[in-house]
Amino acid sequence: MRNLYRIFSVVLLTLVFCACGKDDPSPGPDGPIVDSTIRRTVLVYMAADNNLYDNAWENLSDMTKGMKGVKGNLVVYLDVRGEAPRLLKIESDGSRRVLETYEREDSASPEVLRKALARTKALCPAPSYGLVLWSHGNGWIPGTSAGVMSSGLGSGEHGTGYEGTLWEKDPDALPTKWFGQDASTGSTMDIRDLAEAVSGEKPLDFILFDACFMSSIEVLYDLRHAAEYVVASPAEILADGFPYAAVLPSLFTRHPRLEEACRLFVEHYRGSDYPSATVALVQTSELEALAATVRNLVALNPSFSVDPASVQHFENMGEHVYHDLAGFCSKIAPGTAACRAFENQLERTVLFADHTPSFYSAYGYGSHWIEIESCCGVSAYIPFPGKSLNADYARTAWARTIGIAVE
Structure with a gap:
């Protein structure tokens, strides 16, 4: 899976750009390629x-x-x-x-x-x-999370995954x-x-x-x-x-x-x-307004508990990390005006979403095809007691902004 990580090893690299030999964005020896008709x-x-x-x-x-x-x-x-x-x-x-x-x-x-x-x-x-x-x-x-480090992803290997299963890819699966x-x-x-x-x-x-x-x-x-x-x-x-x-x-x-x-x-x-x-x-530009609506949901029910198994997931890991944002938030304070406000703001934020009836995940073993029952186009982590990545999630700007307390 293509993935954005924190650099988890302290590596000092000397970056040498041969054409200019320095950090400034000056043009190359032939000058910039300028065409006023190109937008x-x-x-x-x-x-x-x-x-x-x-x-x-x-x-x-x-x-x-x-x-x-x-x-x-x-x-x-x-x-x-x-x-x-x-x-x-x-x-x-x-x-x-x-x-x-x-x-x-x-x-x-x-x-x-x-x-x-x-x-x-x-x-x-x-x-x-x-x-x-x-x-x-x-x-x-x-990349500093225990799950990623133990998976061996930094060395380019699939690894055994967090606690043996979380990040483990099936070696016979299609590449993703x-x-x-x-x-x-x-x-x-x-x-x-x-x-x-x-x-x-x-x-x-x-x-x-x-x-x-x-x-x-x-x-x-x-x-x-x-x-x-x-x-x-x-x-x-x-x-x-x-x-x-x-x-x-x-x-x-x-x-x-x-x-x-x-x-x-x-x-x-x-x-x-x-x-x-x-x-x-x-x-x-609509994401801060979306965060405000989710913060209002959490304020209505700060001790909410949403079972991750009740919400659509988007990978085949032993412990699911990515769930449907709409499905998750609909269970925090269902039936409230705050929930309707979230749904309306989500429509202004996600301008388009589409998907095939099912998706393929290289994680896990057995069948790699997972049916999609609901998909707003955006995933979210669902904090739940004992989940492996709770501490990492609590440090994200999103978790801090919406005010979720993570155990």
């Missing part, structure tokens, strides 16, 4: 120094097809296993050219992400910017994604570090996560100032990822057609041999 630059940040490297090349080929005849700057930061990281530009004729090549670096480092975004803006300036984050990912779970794993260094990236790395004076037009579990309310709330819109999945994304040949034109229209991109993603998998897809389009 948007999109950076695809492919952290593929892990077991997704074959999928990275396949997606890159799809991107060259998708950009043919499209007016816009598509820049790809590509870090694949065994090769030097580089910054590529895919042209509207489908050709690719290297803008810069770098020494070996940690693509799971927020500093590398920050500099890749700065170099993209310096070399291919435009009035607006979008960002596609492509890698493994595991939502809000920090997480975010920000660099197998050569053992690093992962925490969501708070990522949010800080991509935040600027002006929010990005959008962030699209081609990574698992990123449509988590805990993740989205941390990103509320980083981009105007977020496209992400509450469940796992199969390693093939987004169908870029079909989706890319939607990202370069005058106003990006993000709902169309979501529909194309689900339709692609709905007609495939493995019909597994969940997606949501979230308007980040």
